[in-house]
Amino acid sequence: MESRARRLLGRYRRLYGEEVRIQTRPLRHSPDLVARTALTLMWRWQGWPMADMGFDKWNELLAFAREPAADGETQVAPRMFPGGIRAEKQGGVLRLIRPE
Numbered sequence: 001m002e003s004r005a006r007r008l009l010g011r012y013r014r015l016y017g018e019e020v021r022i023q024t025r026p027l028r029h030s031p032d033l034v035a036r037t038a039l040t041l042m043w044r045w046q047g048w049p050m051a052d053m054g055f056d057k058w059n060e061l062l063a064f065a066r067e068p069a070a071d072g073e074t075q076v077a078p079r080m081f082p083g084g085i086r087a088e089k090q091g092g093v094l095r096l097i098r099p100e
Helices: 003-014 025-031 032-045 057-064
Strands: 011-014 020-023 075-081 083-089 093-097
Touching: 003 011, 003 020, 003 025, 011 057, 020 025, 025 032, 025 057, 025 083, 032 057, 057 075, 057 083
Parallel strands: none
Antiparallel strands: 011 020, 020 093, 075 083, 083 093
């Protein structure tokens, strides 16, 4: 499972300092376990705090990544996650940002 998640990240993840961007289409089309593992790996690789990211928070982040924008919109309202991580989604890209 982890190897599938690593391949997904290798192809669809980009780093910009404290910001990570990942295309959402592969997350939508991957099994929940693979997509959740990819998000967990990405979070860990960034060195972001894991303590408050329980199963419910990982599911919330995955649901956010898969959530379609409202009709005629390209952006979903941002959400905050533990560690001050801001999740934004515009078009088909999930952006996770940790303020400096």
